[in-house]
Amino acid sequence: MHEEWTDKLSDYLDGELSAEEHGAVAAHLRSCAACTAVLNDLKRVVARAQEAGHAVARPPQADLWAGIAARIEPARAFARTGRVAPFARRAQRRITVTLPQLAAAALVIAAVSAGVVWKIVGSLEGRREAGAASAAPSGSGQVAQDSRPVNPDGADTPARRDAAIVPVGMADAQYDAAVADLEKALKLGRGRLDASTIAIVEHNLQIIDQAIDQAREALVSDPANSYLNSHLVETRRRKLDLLRRATALTTETN
Amino acid sequence: MTLSSDTPVRAGLDNDVALAAGGDSSAFERLYRTHVGRIHSLTRRMLGSHDADEVTQDIFVRTWQKLGQFRGESAFSTWLHRLAVNVVIERRRSFAIQRGRMSDDALALDLVTVAPARTDLTVDFEHAMEQLPPGAREIFVLHDVEGYKHREIAAMLDIATGTSKRQLHRARMLMRRFLSEGPTHAAAAPAQGARE
Numbered sequence: 396m397h398e399e400w401t402d403k404l405s406d407y408l409d410g411e412l413s414a415e416e417h418g419a420v421a422a423h424l425r426s427c428a429a430c431t432a433v434l435n436d437l438k439r440v441v442a443r444a445q446e447a448g449h450a451v452a453r454p455p456q457a458d459l460w461a462g463i464a465a466r467i468e469p470a471r472a473f474a475r476t477g478r479v480a481p482f483a484r485r486a487q488r489r490i491t492v493t494l495p496q497l498a499a500a501a502l503v504i505a506a507v508s509a510g511v512v513w514k515i516v517g518s519l520e521g522r523r524e525a526g527a528a529s530a531a532p533s534g535s536g537q538v539a540q541d542s543r544p545v546n547p548d549g550a551d552t553p554a555r556r557d558a559a560i561v562p563v564g565m566a567d568a569q570y571d572a573a574v575a576d577l578e579k580a581l582k583l584g585r586g587r588l589d590a591s592t593i594a595i596v597e598h599n600l601q602i603i604d605q606a607i608d609q610a611r612e613a614l615v616s617d618p619a620n621s622y623l624n625s626h627l628v629e630t631r632r633r634k635l636d637l638l639r640r641a642t643a644l645t646t647e648t649n
Numbered sequence: 650m651t652l653s654s655d656t657p658v659r660a661g662l663d664n665d666v667a668l669a670a671g672g673d674s675s676a677f678e679r680l681y682r683t684h685v686g687r688i689h690s691l692t693r694r695m696l697g698s699h700d701a702d703e704v705t706q707d708i709f710v711r712t713w714q715k716l717g718q719f720r721g722e723s724a725f726s727t728w729l730h731r732l733a734v735n736v737v738i739e740r741r742r743s744f745a746i747q748r749g750r751m752s753d754d755a756l757a758l759d760l761v762t763v764a765p766a767r768t769d770l771t772v773d774f775e776h777a778m779e780q781l782p783p784g785a786r787e788i789f790v791l792h793d794v795e796g797y798k799h800r801e802i803a804a805m806l807d808i809a810t811g812t813s814k815r816q817l818h819r820a821r822m823l824m825r826r827f828l829s830e831g832p833t834h835a836a837a838a839p840a841q842g843a844r845e
Contacts, residue, residue, distance in 0.1 A: 405818035411799070436825040443774050443828070444793035447694075452686030455702055459689075460681055462706050467674060467713045 400430050404437055570631060577638035584645025596641045603634045666725050670716040677716075681709055684726065688733050694790045695737045697779050704740050708733045734791070738805060741787060777827045781820050788813050789820035 400423050406412050407420045424431050585593055610627040617623060668676035688708055693701035712729060719728055781789060787806070791797045792813070799817075803810045 401822075402818065405821055406814060411814060433825070436828065437821050439828055440821050440824045441793050444778075444789065444824075445796075447774060447778075448794040448796065452690045453693075454686040455689045455705060457702060459685065459702055459706050459709075460678055463681065463709045463713075464674065464678070466706070466710045467677070 397427065397430050397433070400424075400427065401433050404430065404434050408434065408437055408441065570635070573635060574638060577635070577642050580642045581638060581645065584642065587645045588641075592641075592644070596637065599637055600634065603630060603637065606630045607634065663721075663725070666716070666719065666721075669713070670719065677713055680712075680725075684729055685709075687726075688729070691730070691733055691790070691795070692737055694775070694778050694794060695787050696740060700740070704737060707740070708736045711736055730795075734795075734805060738787070741783065773827075774824075777824060781823055785816045785820035785823070788816040789824070792817050793821070 400420060403412065403416065403420050407417060410417075412420065424434060581596075588596075607627065607630050610623055610630060614620065614623050614627065665676040665679050669680055685705065689701055689705045692704045692708070696704055712732060715732065719725065778786060778790065778794075788802055791802050791805070792799065797805075799810045799813045802808075802813045806813070
């Protein structure tokens, strides 16, 4: 009955109607108590919604920080608490279903990452070769300059290269301790996992380790490369994450 | 829209943003504690209580990952809120796919019920919002609670502005029934969404 009018009341209330439509609805409202009542109800709804939006926000019943901290910085959380931070509700709930997914994801990520690293390394080597070629004495006796930053010490020894890898953002000692601890726990608990799960975990750890090695090698040539640095950090985090999931699985299957 | 008027402002907040962007997780925890109530409310209203904790965690993890992209062109709270809305929308889409349900589920209008009355009207209103069908609910929350405009909502959800308006009206009519007819149920009304 009134639907042709009530359907327009929200737009009327929000000032979304054209002047002509607005006038028509206003005229109808002056003679229709039912539609006026609906409009007043809608005003109440909007007012209550706005009150809700401005009210002091209700925090979650549970403190969610521990789960967030575990996901953003597992090594630091480990160092602070002296134990592996627990996953949030979702992570615990999904452990058993995410391992196969993680396997597939790790393969894709490793492949993509390796591809990017390979391209960067290839580019660097290309530049190095070009630099070497251009650095060779030319027919005119001039020496072309390499545009790459030059190590002020002029040294390029393996030891010096390794030192350049250090600033990756995750404390190595903490990370290594966390990894070693988890690997030990996984080794102790692997008897509780079935063979196929162990194979998945080991295969993915191998892939991740390869990705870490590739990133490190690439960083030797280009230590300031931000992608490589973040890739290395992310891959190391991924390893820690996989170890934590696998270790949690050994305790879940008790 | 901006949220600066109702977002807690603390001395050193900008400093915390800068510190967190530099990798300081303690600063990030302070940001989390300042904003978690509002973000959790957003997720609870748009997705329901069941998924709110999980998605709130996802939002803050995403925030941590993207902090380096925050340029300070808007208030941090506004930037965070928009990021949160994007995460919620992504999640809604994946939920809809998982459940084999379109976001504009007209049939859901016939199924909406409102829980028995409680003495706390605010809680009742919050609960009533959670009972709205998903498509209408997210537009109601974004428009009437959070203050976004239809054109902003249409862009975020990749829908027509007219769809946003119609869904908002549906949601308001359902909420009106809850407020005016009391707490028993709001299922008697005919579905209006068949034409959408």
